[in-house]
Amino acid sequence: LKLVRNMRAHSDPWFAEYLLRIGDGKEVTNRDGEVRLPDEICVSRTGKDTDLDTLIDNTFPSLDANTSGPDYITSRAILSTRNDSVDRINLKMISRFQGDEMVYHSFDCAVDDPHNYYPPEFLNTLTPNGLPPHVLKLKINCPVILLRNIDPANGLCNGTRLVVRGFQRNVIDAEIVLGQHAGKRIFLPRIPLCPSDDEICTI
Template structure:
């Protein structure tokens, strides 16, 4: 589904929130056909969604104004990774792949093989293999330097990259346009009860 961010859609959401929109069996709302993209093949549907939200991407990829007014929301990290992989292939800039350094606290017996650690992506951590390109938009995953605009959730555009740092431009807010370097720093998932150990991942802090 794609959202049409205009006064009509804002009013539509308000009517749903206020309970004045007609419902189906009190639990469901029928969405208008003009804001839907029908599901066919998984990859084909994703490409249609990207084309609808990011039309003229090649022409406007360097524009922070264009990119900052568009986003695709998803339900799980797995879907986010799939969308990111499809999106980045559509950018024409120079590419670099960063690999994380993973470890586990108090694992003196090496019970957690590195290959296994590399294969998981707990909530709040970037993937082990992070592919980026120049002009690609990313989101910061930690409070790195709040005074200079580098907070969890800050949107940035990748402008340059080195082996251990990424040069990025902040998009939006009072620090918009400011260029910053994002270093590799170790991160651990917060309160992830699905893991019986404490994973530490050192990578560029983006998704």
């Protein structure tokens, strides 16, 4: 789960058509080329700490009553342009789900670092593109997205959307919620992850 600022994601057909008109350059603009967002997809911003809660309440109304339904979770999203905002929103969203929290930690190491110039304590503070955070907090019924191709033939590929159904120490029990494999229960083991060459951090 990466706020076009104060904008809610909609699954209604009119919203898809609206986005297509913008993409095709057919939506009405002002003299500066700016597009007015419809009031029904905007959430007022006050500058207070409660703005994020307001955005979540508008994007995920009645969350407690709908967490078990995969259609509810997968038909809406909060988008953001920055990873630090994503992490803050994810933590806030996880706290909204009922039940106990499961915390997974990564085991970070640097390749070709024989002198240990980059200790794990430092590596744990980094979140390169394509890698999950060092501390991953999950709850039952929360959505997750797969970041690697594990078993494409069975629906486990980069971008697959799932909902968490259970936990083990090194395994996540999840259900695929979109595509031809929707409804399939799978187990996600702890696996090694490494950013691709075009995603490598410069330290």
